[in-house]
Amino acid sequence: MNRNLDQLKNNLIVSCQALPQEPLHSSFIMGRMALAAKEGGAVGIRANTKEDIVEIQKNVDLPIIGIVKRDYENCDVYITPTMKEIDELMEVKPEIIALDATSSLRPNGVTLDEFYKEIREKYPNQKLMADCSTVEEAVHADKLGFDYIGTTLVGYTKQSENSRIEENDFEILREIISKVSNKVIAEGNIDTPQKAKRVLELGSYSVVVGSIITRPQNITKRFTNAIDNLR
Numbered sequence: 001m002n003r004n005l006d007q008l009k010n011n012l013i014v015s016c017q018a019l020p021q022e023p024l025h026s027s028f029i030m031g032r033m034a035l036a037a038k039e040g041g042a043v044g045i046r047a048n049t050k051e052d053i054v055e056i057q058k059n060v061d062l063p064i065i066g067i068v069k070r071d072y073e074n075c076d077v078y079i080t081p082t083m084k085e086i087d088e089l090m091e092v093k094p095e096i097i098a099l100d101a102t103s104s105l106r107p108n109g110v111t112l113d114e115f116y117k118e119i120r121e122k123y124p125n126q127k128l129m130a131d132c133s134t135v136e137e138a139v140h141a142d143k144l145g146f147d148y149i150g151t152t153l154v155g156y157t158k159q160s161e162n163s164r165i166e167e168n169d170f171e172i173l174r175e176i177i178s179k180v181s182n183k184v185i186a187e188g189n190i191d192t193p194q195k196a197k198r199v200l201e202l203g204s205y206s207v208v209v210g211s212i213i214t215r216p217q218n219i220t221k222r223f224t225n226a227i228d229n230l231r
Contacts, residue, residue: 097128127148165188
């Protein structure tokens with residue numbers, strides 16, 4: 001079933017992910033988390049691994065941005081880094097596949113340009129999202145032809161370690177929006193309803209919110225940190 005991607009415009013996508021070391025790591029739980037997100041008004045889901053996606057597809061009829069996070073030795077890229085992960089995702093056919101679109105090399109020294117060409121040759125009709133960390137990477141991904149440009153990795157790479165997506169009223173996001181032609185999805189450290197609203201006001205196509213909705217251990221930590229000095 002190919003779900004309508006137009007509904008993502010000016011709307012909320014919820015990232016439902018839990019890594020193996022996290023308390024909620026379970027495809028069943030992610031399926032229920034996605035259902036809760038839908039009941040709250042989310043119009044799309046971002047999910048990690050084909051197993052979680054299969055379970056989420058059983059629970060909701062929303063478009064899915066699929067990824068596979070996998071570590072490779074001596075490689076900084078871990079979001080859908082090789083064709084192995086692309087092939088896994090294509091088994092469950094998420095509407096969009098997201099991948100690291102930074103300047104970092106993929107395993108075996110593969111560049112983004114080489115990887116993008118390989119994906120397009122094998123799966124020419126699959127919608128792709130570029131997870132970027134700098135304005136330059138976003139512009140490059142846009143020129144390559146990614147369908148969606150994401151700010152997912154701002155602040156999480158060596159080339160962006162001193163950056164934060166929300167600084168100076170989302171200055172990086174605003175610059176990306178002004179310089180690319182494809183749809184921009186705001187993602188990363190958008191942890192209040194006010195920030196989510198603001199990135200849409202600035203021209204983002206849609207907004208992804210994750211940890212502040214779906215990682216209760218992180219949410220709890222915000223509260224305990226706030227009251228630490230009272231003990």
